[in-house]
Amino acid sequence: MTSAGARQGWQRWLALATARTDATGNANMRQLVTLRWIAVAGQFVTILFARFALGFDLPLVPMMAALAAAVGLNLASMPLYGWRKGANIQLLLALLFDVGLLTTQLYLAGGATNPFISLYLLHVVLGAVLLDRWSSWAIVVVTAACFGLLTLYYRPLILPPDYSGEYFILYTIGSLLCFMLIATLLMLFMARITGNLRARDTRLADLRQQAAEEDHIVRMGLLASGAAHELGTPLASIAVILADWRRMPTLAQDADLQAEIVEMQSEVQRCKAIVTGILLSAGEARGEAPEIMPLHQFLDAIVDEWRAVHPSVDFDYTTRVGDDPQVVSDPALKQVIANVLDNAAEASPHWVAFRGERSGGDLALIVRDRGPGFSEERLASFGKPYQSSKREPGHGLGLFLAVNVMRKLGGGVSVVNCDDGGAEVTISMPLSAIALS
Numbered sequence: 055m056t057s058a059g060a061r062q063g064w065q066r067w068l069a070l071a072t073a074r075t076d077a078t079g080n081a082n083m084r085q086l087v088t089l090r091w092i093a094v095a096g097q098f099v100t101i102l103f104a105r106f107a108l109g110f111d112l113p114l115v116p117m118m119a120a121l122a123a124a125v126g127l128n129l130a131s132m133p134l135y136g137w138r139k140g141a142n143i144q145l146l147l148a149l150l151f152d153v154g155l156l157t158t159q160l161y162l163a164g165g166a167t168n169p170f171i172s173l174y175l176l177h178v179v180l181g182a183v184l185l186d187r188w189s190s191w192a193i194v195v196v197t198a199a200c201f202g203l204l205t206l207y208y209r210p211l212i213l214p215p216d217y218s219g220e221y222f223i224l225y226t227i228g229s230l231l232c233f234m235l236i237a238t239l240l241m242l243f244m245a246r247i248t249g250n251l252r253a254r255d256t257r258l259a260d261l262r263q264q265a266a267e268e269d270h271i272v273r274m275g276l277l278a279s280g281a282a283h284e285l286g287t288p289l290a291s292i293a294v295i296l297a298d299w300r301r302m303p304t305l306a307q308d309a310d311l312q313a314e315i316v317e318m319q320s321e322v323q324r325c326k327a328i329v330t331g332i333l334l335s336a337g338e339a340r341g342e343a344p345e346i347m348p349l350h351q352f353l354d355a356i357v358d359e360w361r362a363v364h365p366s367v368d369f370d371y372t373t374r375v376g377d378d379p380q381v382v383s384d385p386a387l388k389q390v391i392a393n394v395l396d397n398a399a400e401a402s403p404h405w406v407a408f409r410g411e412r413s414g415g416d417l418a419l420i421v422r423d424r425g426p427g428f429s430e431e432r433l434a435s436f437g438k439p440y441q442s443s444k445r446e447p448g449h450g451l452g453l454f455l456a457v458n459v460m461r462k463l464g465g466g467v468s469v470v471n472c473d474d475g476g477a478e479v480t481i482s483m484p485l486s487a488i489a490l491s
Contacts, residue, residue, distance in 0.1 A: 083141070085243055085250070086148050086180070087128050093152070094124050096235070097159060104163075109214035113162050120158045127151060146181075146189045150196060153177050157200045165208020166201065169228030174201060176236050183247055285329050293322050345383040346490055349375045349417075353410050356388050360395050367399050370407040375417075380490040387463070387488060390456040394421045394479050397453065401425025402476060412485065419481040427471035456481065463487040 101117050104110040131148070153174070160168050174197040181193035213221060296319045305311050347355075350373050357371050398406045402423035409420045457467045465483025472478055 083131070083144055083148065085246055086145065086152075086184075087131050089180075089239065089243055090124055090128055090148075090152060092239070093155075094121050094128075097121060101159075109216065110163075111212055111214075113209070117159060117162055120155055124151075124155050142186050142189055145184050146192065149177055149181055149185070149193055153193070153196055153200060157204065160204055161208050163209070164211030165204035167208070167211060167225075169225050170232045171201065171204065172229070172232045173236065176239060179240060180243070180247075183244065183251075285325070289322055289326050289329065293319065293326070296322065346380055347383060348378045349381050349412075349485075350378050350410075352381050352383055353419075355383075356391050357408065360392055364395075364399050367403065368405045370405070371409075373410040375410060375412045379485065381485075381488045382490060384463075384488050386459045390459050390481065391419060391421075394453070394456055394481065398423040398425070398477075398479070415485050417483055417485045417488075420478060421481075422472065422476060422478045424476040427475065427477045428469060433469065433471075453479075 097117075098121055101112060101114070105112045105114060127148075156173055156177070160166075160171055165171075178194055178197055181190045185193065213224070296315055299305050300312065300315050300319075305315070353373055353375075357369070361367075361369055395406060395408060398421050402425040405424050407420075407422040409422075411418045411420070453467065453469075460467050460481060460483055463483045464487050465481065467479065467481050469477060469479045
């Protein structure tokens with residue numbers, strides 16, 4: 055864990071934030087495409103009704119050609135839903151196309167004298183909500199220019215003889231219909247677009263929380279690697295002293311002291327292995343090839359090490375891993391499993407169960423105990439640092455580290471209280487995260 059690791063964490067957060075922001079833009083693009091379908095259907099019905107029911111002399115061929123262009127754009131836009139680059143430009147171009155389509159139809163049907171010219175306001179509002187500031191102003195300028203041009207250049211809309219002298223009534227009815235259409239569309243689509251934006255804000259808030267937690271882990275990693283460096287020297291000194299004691303004649307004759315010295319040497323070696331593991335996890339022991347082994351052997355090794363430290367615990371261990379793929383022995387994952395098992399043993403000193411299951415490409419590691427279970431407060435704050443029932447400094451980091459390590463591996467950690475007592479912690483992850491590729 056170094057400052058470079060912290061920078062990489064923030065860069066990864068920014069990349070995720072950008073991708074998810076662009077994903078919101080794609081959702082808004084889908085809303086615009088849906089709006090365009092409605093506009094095409096509405097214009098198609100309106101043109102046919104005005105032409106054949108009311109008798110207005112409308113140029114059907116160019117008006118239907120404009121609608122066909124809108125249909126073609128909608129069909130072409132569907133494969134672009136997954137394209138996450140330049141979402142603002144996509145939305146701007148889509149809105150400009152819609153403005154152009156509306157301008158064409160209004161030019162062919164009376165220009166500024168057509169009551170449906172107020173539909174320009176719909177594009178201005180959508181631009182203000184969806185686009186960046188400069189793009190929003192671009193929509194304002196374009197719609198205003200189109201409005202101004204339609205006051206000068208347009209194909210006059212000649213009333214049928216049956217409606218001569220009733221222009222004001224027809225204009226009022228058209229204005230009412232235009233108002234109802236704008237109000238309805240704004241209600242429908244603004245609500246959905248606002249939902250997209252709220253979902254984006256929620257995702258960004260989650261990402262900020264994850265970034266803060268990763269920063270917390272980086273700082274803990276720096277402390278851990280520093281402590282490991284500091285502990286290396288005294289552990290080496292103790293190992294030398296114990297080796298000298300074993301060779302001292304006065305101590306060599308005492309079998310009990312010799313047994314205790316051997317046990318002390320074993321514990322010192324275990325401490326040195328832990329320190330080495332911390333440094334490996336921190337990336338400071340470079341050049342060592344990763345250990346490759348079958349999945350069941352990887353789990354068996356973790357269980358054997360844990361059983362050696364907790365011989366008094368009745369341990370129920372089963373695995374079902376299918377064809378037993380080759381995996382990389384990940385020290386972080388090993389530590390996560392050990393921490394969860396330690397927590398279970400503290401809550402249930404007499405019995406702990408550990409089960410490994412594989413389902414397709416997913417791996418689930420389930421740890422169960424017969425302790426008191428998790429309180430409602432613990433369940434609500436699950437995965438946050440220093441949330442522990444032991445009320446002692448430094449506790450509560452095990453599950454926090456487990457959640458964040460599994461998040462980096464693309465998995466997760468969940469916890470439930472069992473109906474018959476105790477708790478069950480499930481570590482789930484895609485097998486591809488540790489499988490040998």
